[in-house]
Amino acid sequence: MSKLTHNKRFIPSFLVIVILIGIGTIFIKNKSTTLEITKEKDITRKIKSMTLEEKVGQMLQAERSQITPQEIQKYNIGSILSGGGSSPNSNTADGWVDMYNEMQQAALNSSSGIPIIYGIDAVHGHNNVKNATIFPHNIGLGAANNPELMYQIGAITGKEIAATGLNWDFSPAVSLAQDIRWGRTYESLSENPRRVEGLIGNYIKGLQEQNIAATAKHYIGDGHTTFGTGDNDYLIDRGDVQITEEELREIHLPSYKEAVSNNVKTIMVSYNSVNKLKMHENKYLITDVLKEELGFEGVVVSDWEGINEINAPTLEEKVALAINSGIDVLMQPYNWAEIYNIIINSVNESKISEERIDDAVYRILKLKYDLDLFDNPMAKSQSDVLGNEEHREIARKAVRESLVLLKNEENILPLSKDQKVLLVGPGSNNLGFQCGGWTMEWQGVEKNSLTYGTTIREAFKSVLGENLYTNFSKAEEADVIVVVIAEKPYAEGFGDNEDLTLNSSTVYKNNINTLEKVNELGKPVVTILLAGRPLLIDDYIEDWDAFVMGWLPGTEGNGVSDVLFGDYNFKGTLPMTWPKTIDQADDSMIMENYDGANYQFEYDFGLVY
Secondary structure (H helix, E strand, O other): OOHHHHHHHHHHHHHHHHHHHHHHHHHHHHHHHHHHHHHHHHHHHHHHHOOHHHHHHHOEEEEHHHOOHHHHHHHOOOEEEEOOOOOOOOOOHHHHHHHHHHHHHHHHOOOOOOOOEEEEOOOOEOOOOOOOOEOOOHHHHHHHOOHHHHHHHHHHHHHHHHHOOOOEEOOOEOOOOOOOOOOOHHHOOOOOHHHHHHHHHHHHHHHHOOOOEOEEEEEOOOOOOOOOOOOOOOOHHHOEEOOOHHHHHHHOHHHHHHHHHOOOOEEEEOOOEEOOEEHHHOHHHHHHHHHHHOOOOOEEEOOOOHHHHOOOOOHHHHHHHHHHHOOOEEEOOOOHHHHHHHHHHHHHOOOOOHHHHHHHHHHHHHHHHHOOOOOOOOOOOOOOOOOOHHHHHHHHHHHHHHOEEEEEHHHOOOOOOOOOEEEEOOOOOOHHHHHOOOEOEOOOOOOOOOOOOEOHHHHHHHHHHHHEEOOHHHHHHOOEEEEEEEEOOOOOOOOOOOOOEOOOOOEOOOHHHHHHHHHOOOOOEEEEEEOOOOOEOOOOHHHOOEEEEEEOOOOEOHHHHHHHOOOOOOOOOOOOOEOOOHHHOOOOOOOOOOOOOOOOEOOOOOEOO
C-alpha cells in the first residue's frame, strides 16, 4: 500500500470519527435538555396534583426536637433542621442516620409522598456531630486566603454531612464584617468583598459536589449594621444597615452574584434591616434583585424565627409579608403548626396568592430533585468517613495557613525543638477555646472534652517531650515562654462586645493574670491569641517578643506547632483591619473612615520567617 493510498483512506475515517463525536456531543446535550424538561414537567405535574395543605407543608421547616414523625406525615412537612447543639441521643453517624431515616420514612408515607430535606449549620466542619473534623472558623480561612483549600474544606464538610444522612448545609456565610464588636465577626471571611468573592465559589463547589445543598447567608448587609440601631444594642446583627443602594450593590451584592454563578442551591435571609426595612419583608431585594435580576432559581429560606423581626402588628401579617416578599421556606422551629394554619387561611383570604405558593413549592421540589431525594431518599451510615485522618490532615493544613505572624523581634520564632518551653494560658489546653462557638452547642462549650481533637499543649508535647513545661514552678528552667490567651466561646448576641479589651465580657478572665505573671519572669515571651476577631492589645504588645494570631483554629492544634517550630512558614495575612482603640472598631478598608489612621495593624498585614 502506498503512503498516498493510506492517507486517502485515513481522511474519511478521521472525518467519520469527528462526525460521530459531534453527534455524540449533540446527543448528550439534547439528553441533558430532555432530562431538564422532563424534570420540569414532573414537578409541574406534581404541584398540580397537590392540595393547598400539602403545598403549605413543604414550605415549613421544623426543629427536630419539636416535631414527631407522625406530625411530619400528617402535615406533609418539607424540611427539618437541627439548631446549634440539637442532636439525636446517639451523636454518632449511625445515630444521625437512624433519626433521619425515621423522619424520611414518615415523609414518604404522607399523602404527597414527598421526601424531606434536612438542614444543619455545619459552618466550620460538621460541628454539631461528635468527633467530626472541625476546621478553623471563616475568619481564619479568610486569613489563609487559599481558594483550593476552600474547595477541599467544602468537599470534606460535604462528605461528613452525607455520612450522617443529612443534605442541606446553612453555609457559607458571605458576611462582610465592618464592625468587629459584632458577635458574628468570626463567621465572616473578611471585611474586603474581593477576598470573600475569591473564596466562596470554590467552597460551594466542593460542598455541592457531595450532593449537599449550600446556603449563602445572610442576605443582605449583615455585618454592616450601625451599632445601637437594633431593639437591643447587644443584638448588632438585628440592627439597621444605613447605606445607599449603590453602596449595597458595590459592597455586599457581589458575593451573592458569585454564589449564584456557582449554582448555590439556597440563600438565607438576614435578620437585619436595610434603611429601616427588615430584610424578611424586603420584596425589592429578595424578589426583584435576587430572584429576577441575579437570576437565582433556588430556594430562599428565612433565618431562625426571622419573620418575628418584621414590623407588623400580627403574626398573620408577618407571615404574609414574608412569603409575598419572596421567602420560600419559613424556618419556624417551634410554632410551625401555627404558621401552617396561618398560611392556609391567608391563601383562602387572598392575602397570599396561590401562584406565589406554587412558585415556592416548585423551587423546593426542584431542589429535592437536584439532590436525588425522590429516587434515593433513605440514608446509609458511613461512620468511617467522620473525622478520618485524611480529613484531619486538611484541617491541620488549614490551621497552618490561617496563622498570622504579627510580631517577631530578634527572630525569636521559629522555636527550636531543643528548647525548653513553658506553655501556659487558658487557651493552651482547651479544645473549647480552640473551636469557639457553633461547636457541639450553639454558643460553644468551655471545656476540653467536647469532641476529639489535639490541643496546642498536646501538639507541643509531641514535639518537645520532656522539654515542655506547663507549670509555673518550672519557669526558671525554661528558655522561652509561650502564652495562649483566649476569648470565651460565643455566638451571635452573646458575642457582641462594645469593649474588646483583654478583660472585657467575651474574653476569658484569667488572661490578664497569666500575662502579668509571665511578665514578672523576665523571659522571652511568645503570645498566641485565640479569638474570633482582633482585640485591643496596645497595652500589652510591647511586652511580647512575638505575637501570633491563631483565630479559632478548630480541633487540629498540631497545625500551630507545625508553624511555630519552623516545619512550615507563616502564610496568613489579616483579613480585617486591627484597631488600636475601640473608636476604630468599625473602621474597615471599604468604609469612608478608613483614612490611614494609626491602627495596630492594617488589613492584609502578615510577617513571615
